[in-house]
Amino acid sequence: xxxxxxxxxxxxxxxxxGDGRIAAFLPPTPAEPVFVxxxxxxxHIHLDKTLLGLPWVPNQATGPNVSDRIEAERKVRASRTxxxxxxxxxxxxxxxxxGTLHMRSHxxxxxxxxxxxxHAVLEVREKFRDLVTIEIVAFPQxxxxxxxxxxxxxxxxxxxGADLVGGLDPVGIDGDLDGHLDAIFGIASRRGVGxxxxxxxxxxxxxxxxxxxxxxxxxxxxxxKVAISHAFxxxxxxxxxxxxxxxxxxxxxxxxxxxxxxxxxxPPVKLLxxxxxxxxxxxxxxxxxxxxxxxxxxxxxxMLVGYRANFRHDDELGLAYEMVTAAPARVLGLxxxxxxxxxxADFVAVEAGTLVEAVAARPRRKWVMxxxxxxxxxxxxxxx
Amino acid sequence: xxxxxxxxxxxxxxxxxGDGRIAAFLPPTPAEPVFVxxxxxxxHIHLDKTLLGLPWVPNQATGPNVSDRIEAERKVRASRTxxxxxxxxxxxxxxxxxGTLHMRSHxxxxxxxxxxxxHAVLEVREKFRDLVTIEIVAFPQxxxxxxxxxxxxxxxxxxxGADLVGGLDPVGIDGDLDGHLDAIFGIASRRGVGxxxxxxxxxxxxxxxxxxxxxxxxxxxxxxKVAISHAFxxxxxxxxxxxxxxxxxxxxxxxxxxxxxxxxxxPPVKLLxxxxxxxxxxxxxxxxxxxxxxxxxxxxxxMLVGYRANFRHDDELGLAYEMVTAAPARVLGLxxxxxxxxxxADFVAVEAGTLVEAVAARPRRKWVMxxxxxxxxxxxxxxx
Numbered sequence: 003x004x005x006x007x008x009x010x011x012x013x014x015x016x017x018x019x020g021d022g023r024i025a026a027f028l029p030p031t032p033a034e035p036v037f038v039x040x041x042x043x044x045x046h047i048h049l050d051k052t053l054l055g056l057p058w059v060p061n062q063a064t065g066p067n068v069s070d071r072i073e074a075e076r077k078v079r080a081s082r083t084x085x086x087x088x089x090x091x092x093x094x095x096x097x098x099x100x101g102t103l104h105m106r107s108h109x110x111x112x113x114x115x116x117x118x119x120x121h122a123v124l125e126v127r128e129k130f131r132d133l134v135t136i137e138i139v140a141f142p143q144x145x146x147x148x149x150x151x152x153x154x155x156x157x158x159x160x161x162x163g164a165d166l167v168g169g170l171d172p173v174g175i176d177g178d179l180d181g182h183l184d185a186i187f188g189i190a191s192r193r194g195v196g197x198x199x200x201x202x203x204x205x206x207x208x209x210x211x212x213x214x215x216x217x218x219x220x221x222x223x224x225x226x227k228v229a230i231s232h233a234f235x236x237x238x239x240x241x242x243x244x245x246x247x248x249x250x251x252x253x254x255x256x257x258x259x260x261x262x263x264x265x266x267x268x269p270p271v272k273l274l275x276x277x278x279x280x281x282x283x284x285x286x287x288x289x290x291x292x293x294x295x296x297x298x299x300x301x302x303x304x305m306l307v308g309y310r311a312n313f314r315h316d317d318e319l320g321l322a323y324e325m326v327t328a329a330p331a332r333v334l335g336l337x338x339x340x341x342x343x344x345x346x347a348d349f350v351a352v353e354a355g356t357l358v359e360a361v362a363a364r365p366r367r368k369w370v371m372x373x374x375x376x377x378x379x380x381x382x383x384x385x386x
Numbered sequence: 387x388x389x390x391x392x393x394x395x396x397x398x399x400x401x402x403x404g405d406g407r408i409a410a411f412l413p414p415t416p417a418e419p420v421f422v423x424x425x426x427x428x429x430h431i432h433l434d435k436t437l438l439g440l441p442w443v444p445n446q447a448t449g450p451n452v453s454d455r456i457e458a459e460r461k462v463r464a465s466r467t468x469x470x471x472x473x474x475x476x477x478x479x480x481x482x483x484x485g486t487l488h489m490r491s492h493x494x495x496x497x498x499x500x501x502x503x504x505h506a507v508l509e510v511r512e513k514f515r516d517l518v519t520i521e522i523v524a525f526p527q528x529x530x531x532x533x534x535x536x537x538x539x540x541x542x543x544x545x546x547g548a549d550l551v552g553g554l555d556p557v558g559i560d561g562d563l564d565g566h567l568d569a570i571f572g573i574a575s576r577r578g579v580g581x582x583x584x585x586x587x588x589x590x591x592x593x594x595x596x597x598x599x600x601x602x603x604x605x606x607x608x609x610x611k612v613a614i615s616h617a618f619x620x621x622x623x624x625x626x627x628x629x630x631x632x633x634x635x636x637x638x639x640x641x642x643x644x645x646x647x648x649x650x651x652x653p654p655v656k657l658l659x660x661x662x663x664x665x666x667x668x669x670x671x672x673x674x675x676x677x678x679x680x681x682x683x684x685x686x687x688x689m690l691v692g693y694r695a696n697f698r699h700d701d702e703l704g705l706a707y708e709m710v711t712a713a714p715a716r717v718l719g720l721x722x723x724x725x726x727x728x729x730x731a732d733f734v735a736v737e738a739g740t741l742v743e744a745v746a747a748r749p750r751r752k753w754v755m756x757x758x759x760x761x762x763x764x765x766x767x768x769x770x
Contacts, residue, residue: 004583057739058739058740058742058743059698060699060700061631061698061699063698063699066696263692264692264695264696265693265695265696266693267692289746292698293698294692294698294703294742294746295689295693295746297747297748305679306680306693308648308679309648309649309679309690310648310649311648311649312450312648312649314445314447314677314678315444315445315447315675316444318446321676355441355442356442358442358444358678359442362673362678362679363673363681364681370638
């Protein structure tokens with residue numbers, strides 16, 4: 003029984019729990035009040051990249067481009083003394099303690115790495131299977147044309163347990179829009195999986211890639227199974243072009259992931275949502291060779307999205323909240339999600355008076371509950 | 387004695403303290419290691435605006451402009467049931483617990499408010515005088531020409547205890563560049579005080595105001611005593627124009643404050659610094675009628691500045707750190723600041739291995755020390 007809980011919609015109840023599920027909402031009885039949220043969802047994380055738990059590793063990129071950072075990551079990877087399994091586990095522990103119980107992790111695959119990182123993340127997924135659900139995207143971080151053999155590896159990754167196929171800047175990295183999309187849509191169609199493609203390419207060129215991905219999604223009957231991550235292009239062209247793209251994305255059922263980029267153009271998530279596009283969020287890089295920042299806290303991420311999008315009103319903060327809860331739940335296809343009778347007894351308890359206050363203030367997590375068991379208190383996992 | 391402390395420069399020492407000051411750096415002896423920083427400094431806060439400690443107050447602005455937000459704040463102020471003295475004290479407690487021991491607060495003054503908010507903040511300053519130094523800027527939030535009588539009130543505010551005179555968008559709000567600058571530079575010259583002017587005006591028009599402020603600074607012999615807060619214009623014009631402005635700002639000794647704006651153009655702080663301009667940071671709005679965000683944590687602010695500026699390398703994170711420590715110390719004219727023999731025994735202890743890790747990860751504050759006394763532990767003030 004969770005006593006005197008305020009739900010995200012403002013109702014106050016005692017919540018009766020049975021067999022790890024919500025059995026009933028009862029009238030509240032006197033107790034220390036608590037505000038409960040459903041579990042947070044990280045729609046874009048890189049469990050294999052993080053260096054969390056290691057002594058500080060300075061960023062080594064020698065230039066500002068995606069390709070410079072790919073090179074820098076190779077150097078960092080070569081000098082690693084701790085396995086991706088260990089650092090990935092460190093990150094899972096940290097994000098679970100902050101209230102995230104579902105995530106989509108991209109995992110690097112190229113012709114040097116092979117499926118090494120995939121196996122590391124599969125191991126992490128298995129280790130934490132009772133605590134968190136981890137969807138895996140086979141991500142060609144070095145490109146496909148640019149890293150010969152990668153297409154075959156992506157296909158093998160799906161066979162080995164990855165859930166979706168990824169992609170990366172078809173023009174900016176591979177210089178071959180059709181070739182890149184042929185490869186990933188081919189795998190997705192053959193294997194019956196979805197797609198989540200990293201697209202940093204900006205301006206009207208990047209927008210043409212957005213449109214091409216949407217058209218391919220329609221042609222391949224993949225409505226609702228394709229996402230574009232970052233999609234900076236949507237924030238860097240005229241509003242007219244963005245609206246046209248938004249209509250096509252809504253019609254073809256392609257979702258947009260934004261982590262609230264620090265300096266890059268941010269997709270206009272409110273406009274996209276108003277046009278019927280599914281928008282969701284994720285942490286992206288967390289203390290890795292790409293970025294020194296990030297901590298995996300999805301309430302902080304909602305704040306960052308809101309801050310970058312110039313959100314100030316309650317309904318806008320509500321959209322930022324949706325981007326770390328219900329929206330990624332739909333994108334990840336989570337059937338068993340949300341606070342309702344019969345739903346899982348999964349909760350995050352915070353000190354807040356309202357939902358939007360929880361986003362704006364990002365209060366400490368008093369406790370995190372999974373299937374009726376408290377799995378973390380005050381930001382630290384509790385022993386099983 | 388603080389044992390086994392790592393200083394920001396990486397040296398490890400036991401720190402001997404006597405009479406509230408640093409008496410000696412001794413060889414480290416075995417103890418739980420601790421990373422210590424000098425106190426954080428908030429170069430731009432609004433102690434009279436915050437609604438911290440009140441139940442959630444939704445943002446009420448009906449439009450996106452500065453003038454819309456001025457109107458919205460009037461409504462919020464009229465329905466306040468708790469005094470600015472109380473909410474300002476709530477904020478001081480929170481920022482001190484996060485390690486900030488010096489700040490510059492702007493205080494609203496207009497022909498409706500008179501000096502009411504100034505007296506509230508003077509009371510807060512007196513209440514916390516042993517804990518924190520508070521510099522006060524008499525800030526014409528409703529403009530000067532637009533709010534007749536305000537010029538006289540600003541002058542009276544200096545006589546009543548404010549330390550600097552403020553300003554606000556001479557063109558965007560008052561529509562009178564020379565009139566606005568005549569008023570504030572007149573008061574500054576007569577009273578022998580500095581200036582810190584809010585400038586949201588953007589583009590080449592805003593840049594012309596930046597240049598005009600710098601020229602006035604030179605003409606009035608106020609080198610090193612003038613700051614421009616926000617200065618979005620510097621981030622919204624061509625690099626050539628920005629560089630020309632940077633050279634003039636450096637030459638005339640005008641500092642630039644950036645809080646790392648969420649959506650507005652950010653001044654290129656690294657370029658400015660390279661051109662010799664003093665750049666510093668502050669929280670700006672913290673849970674008030676202007677913004678739902680902000681918490682007064684200046685390590686988080688350094689992260690936000692770095693995130694918005696696309697900082698990834700250690701030297702860049704070092705600049706973000708300087709913007710919340712040594713740089714505002716210079717701007718505020720703090721003579722007694724910094725970790726050195728004879729300096730004040732003022733420290734913030736965090737769990738970090740290096741300085742840049744402290745910025746990137748914003749670890750919890752283990753304790754905050756003022757003049758040799760621990761004034762906060764784990765984010766909560768300790769009883770005096």
